[in-house]
Amino acid sequence: MSAQTMIELVGVRKSFGKLEVLKDITLGVAKGSVVALIGPSGSGKSTLLRSINLLTVPDQGFIRVGEQALDFTGGHRLPGDRELAAFRARTGMVFQNFNLFPHMSVEENVMSGPVTVLRMPKAEARLLAHGLLAKVGLADKAAAQPDKLSGGQRQRVAIARALAMKPEVMLFDEATSALDPELVGEVLAVIRSLAAEGMTMLLVTHEMAFARDVADRVVFMRDGCVVEEGPARQMIEAPSQPATRAFLSHFHNGLGPS
Amino acid sequence: MQYQWDFGFLLQYKGLIGVGILYTLGFTIGTVVSGLVVGCMIALARLSNMRIATAVMTGIIEIFRCTPVLVQLVWVYYALPILTGIELSPSVAAFITLTLYGASFFGEIIRGGIISVDMGQWDAGRALGMRRHQLMGQVILPQAFRRMVPPLVNQAVLQLKNTSLLSVLAVPDLLYQGQLITSASYRPLETYTMIAVIYFIILFPLTRFAHRLEARMSH
Structure with a gap:
């Protein structure tokens, strides 16, 4: 191919x-x-x-x-x-049941991949997370806990989390x-x-x-x-x-x- | 029966009692910490796919869970040296036994907490590219830990009570000191009442704490 x-x-x-x-x-x-x-x-x-x-x-x-x-x-x-x-x-993956990390805030969820896996400094990862949350229409939810969000919002956070790894x-x-x-x-x-x-x-x-x-x-x-x-x-x-x-x-x- | 209660004489033994409290608390804290470390290793071994490690760990756990601590203490102190030729001091024998006994329960609590975390959490962490230890440290253990704390506190309470068995090896814990005071003063009623009250004062806040944690978890 x-x-x-x-x-x-x-x-x-x-x-x-x-x-x-x-x-x-x-x-x-x-x-x-x-x-x-x-x-x-x-x-x-x-x-x-x-x-x-x-x-x-x-x-x-x-x-x-x-x-x-x-x-x-x-x-x-x-x-x-x-x-x-x-x-x-x-690769980024998004699941049927969202699988957000319940012990982390929305922005921490999005930051978790870059910070843990890519060793990105937290300040940089936070900027990245805020940009991605804005992109999925959830800029105002950065500090929220996942269990305070609707299903649709959770899934959009999950998409932002996957995108944070800049997947191919x-x-x-x-x-x-x-x-x-x-x-x-x-x-x-x-x-x-x-x-x-x-x-x-x-x-x-x-x-x-x-x-x-x-x-x-x-x-x-x-x-x-x-x-x-x-x-x-x-x-x-x-x-x-x-x-x-x-x-x-x-x-x-x-x-x-x- | 008219009994003249007199707790006053106990004051002259406050040094002995203090040593007893120190031994009881010291052995509890020490063996809870060492038991948690060994328990963690047992849990991780049992969660791994290594069949032999799992079988060995399961065997050890069952031996310690299905025999009384008192029998274990006596066996390690009196029987083990015959097998190995290594003389153990009473404190060392007691420390080893309580560590392994505690670990066999702690290990199961830790394992239960880990497997109670939804499989989707493992998927999500793996999909982000987390290594095994990152997944454990960042995602699984923080969630599992919240569920483990109440049963771990309960097990620590049992561990403290079990230190009273050390008196059979003449380790100067709280109960052993009580026996010493009784044999010197011929006043078992006041002495053992005081010993029980001291255990209660230490343990009651701890069990309240465990209850409160459990109540908070159920929300």
């Missing part, structure tokens, strides 16, 4: 016990593009996302993010703690699934602005209209395999595989303009 491919997966396999969750996945994400990963629950899309920053370590396969690559094909030793941490520091790619694992419907829009708006800035992103999502409008490409997974992938609008509106059509038929009444 070309140097313009930011994320590259080749032959990635993962099993939990006897259950094979990822069956030989090969996937590329072009630099600056947005790829939506859709599929029924249990299809392996979250596991795939987590294997890109090695929160789940694959059993087999090759993974490259930017300049960093790790090979898990037979005989290669598992990466150590230092290697894993360095690899993960270059952002991974979103069902970032709006735990939110009340009226709070989804503010989080999607932040993701949309990141897309406009040219951030490379891979999103696991159930927001089909959002996938159609914001993603460049859509990947449909089922049973640990990539069934079909293609340009977003074509994939959502006119998929070629029966399995994709069957899955998307559950969403069609919700596919208005987002």
